[in-house]
Amino acid sequence: MGVFQVSLKIKGSIDKSQINEKPEYSWTKLNADRSITGGRNNLKASFGGIFRDYKGDPICAYVSKVLHPQDVHNIFVVDLWGIWGGLKLALELGNKSIWIEFDSLSAVKTINGEQQSHNPRVKCGLVWIWELLNKFDNCIISHTWRETNRAADYLTKIDL
Structure with a gap:
């Protein structure tokens, strides 16, 4: 997984009602996303995210390819990889x-226990995520609109 400092300028405008809320002091906010591109026999999947401090300023970002061929074909599993990667990095950075x-929304509801999945790969990913979530003092996982998640979306489209 690549980690780098980031300064992004996103083209286009965002309605004021779509602006991301800043986290409280001592909290870190992660906007994560995933991308699947290519044709049926040439799919590529990646995930990434951007960390921001309580002022909304970028701290760092990450992006990675999904290497397991079975996972590339399941967007929900790629969603989980994106969140897992962010949680792992957040812990390494010392976030509490x-x-x-x-x-x-489906990934958020599943992680928060509001809906279930019977897919074994999804269940495995959820266990890994829940194990990491237990290591934080405080954790919120919430849904955001695609339009307010453009920086993370941009990162996932970087050709690795």
């Missing part, structure tokens, strides 16, 4: 309170 925003 994390707020994750993701634009997949």
Whole structure:
């Protein structure tokens, strides 16, 4: 997984009602996303995210390819990889309170226990995520609209 400092300028405008809320002091906010591109026999999947401090300023970002061929074909599993990667990095950076925003409502609801999945790969990913979540003092996982998640979306489209 690549980690780098980031300064992004996103083209286009965002309605004021779509602006991301800043986290409280001592919290870190992660906007995470995933991308699947290519044709049926040439799919590529990646995930990434951007960390921001309580002022809304970028701290760092990450992006990675999904290497397991079975996972590339399941967007929900790629969603989970994106969140797992962000949680892992957040812990390595020493964060104790994390707020994750993701634009997949289904992934957010599943991680928060509001809906279930019977897919074994999804269940495995959920266990890994829940184990990491237990290591934080505070954690929020919430849905955001795609339009407010453009920086994370941009990162996932970087050709690795």
